[in-house]
Amino acid sequence: MIPSDARTGDEPGGVADRLSLNQMTVPRWTVREAVEGCARHGIRHIGLWREPVAECGVEASARAARDAGVAVSSLCRGGWFPAATHAERQRRIDDNRRAIAEAHALGTDTLVLVCGPATDRDLDAARRMVDDAVAALVPDAIAAGVRLAIEPLHPMFAADRSVIVTLAQATMLAERFPPVAVGVLADVYHIWWDPAVYEEIERAGARIFGFHVSDWITPLPDVLFGRGMMGDGVIELRRLRRAVDAAGYAGPIEVEIFNREIHAMAGDDVLALIGARYRAHVA
């Protein structure tokens, strides 16, 4: 395969063309404002979230993206599977079925799964609940042509957001299911620290359904809202991007930054900064 760096990056399908805005990086914008912002800044993809999509309406969101000429790279998020009772677990699986249908209606082939925390101290039981829920969703995903992208979260979220915490673990889970249906999402913020990260990216290979970038700044300003803009932190972003490319991933590269300072900036300023930092540190 031709290393993406051998291309200029600016041609269709080149690295520059793969930049995507994850909507939560500019959370004060509606879906319409976000897709129009992307169009103004030459960003050709957007990752949407269910809550703002629900506010705008699924069909209206899909239309707004189409009208702006912006493709929906993924929908965040499904998941949150472990629960104390069978009935509640079933309710969550049903909610994920709705998320699959929404992803299909939005024209994206990727639903991101943040798998959820344990309900008590029993991590093993929670991990089994995740396995079972993904298994239950596979037929729906295949029928809708929507792929489930299991996102390992940083281990600091193991108690309150995801019992899936390493790329190795997410890939092993995905490999139990057909490759058209279940894969992983590699977010640098969650996986950069892992001594095995490059081996694990290679191993995940064609199971990589998405790639998210931001940065790790230190001291970490906040566990949840502590992500940095690319280039402000310590993550070897370009090396990780090249590794994901070498593993066969050629899809959108989403910028997803939860950070109160960046959230307080004007949306157009954020998008201009993202473009510059993406070219300098990722492409």
Place this chain on the structure above:
Amino acid sequence: MIPSDARTGDEPGGVADRLSLNQMTVPRWTVREAVEGCARHGIRHIGLWREPVAECGVEASARAARDAGVAVSSLCRGGWFPAATHAERQRRIDDNRRAIAEAHALGTDTLVLVCGPATDRDLDAARRMVDDAVAALVPDAIAAGVRLAIEPLHPMFAADRSVIVTLAQATMLAERFPPVAVGVLADVYHIWWDPAVYEEIERAGARIFGFHVSDWITPLPDVLFGRGMMGDGVIELRRLRRAVDAAGYAGPIEVEIFNREIHAMAGDDVLALIGARYRAHVA
């Protein structure tokens, strides 16, 4: 081996007898106050830190512990190896040689290593610097009869405290050296989230030179000072303690809690609480 739970726990060498106070759990106490506090509360071991030991004096600290009838379970901490220049790396190795001598003088056979962060974005280079520094220290450790216990830190400290972040990684590093000289320290706060933690404890086996307990509370109040008292969080403490015992570890179990609320409590209240929680959740 007899499972430790088959004993009452109160006989000499039983689980109750293995409780150790890591000094930083009660950081306002001097060494003398801390060892006398341990003696008052029937705690037979203490983990000391270099800074308060230096304030008291190494010999005076050793004497205070002996006078109180409290054994020094470990000295924290050596490490912090990666640096930008050769001269600075050498300076740090020399400082670790002093730490080995201090451990010997204090009568403990265990020096805890917190290996330090990278100086830039290059994790691989920093990890090689750690390997090289440990290799340089092995002869000194063997000569002094002091074991180096590599402590993997939680991945949320990868950028600012330790490029060694999993028990697997620490064990692989330790296995390059003689088992009398280099092993690992298993601290539940740093390793509990790991999907492979029980396999890794078993693999570490006789390389386990120390075991620290606290808890993971959620939402995490602070990255550095966010540790909880045993029983207040989500960690399966007793299961982990049994796993470490089954791997062959029979040494002290240190309670190490960095938490501003606990640090603000009266020392005797903290020790009484530790005793009760240790019996309820660990022993």
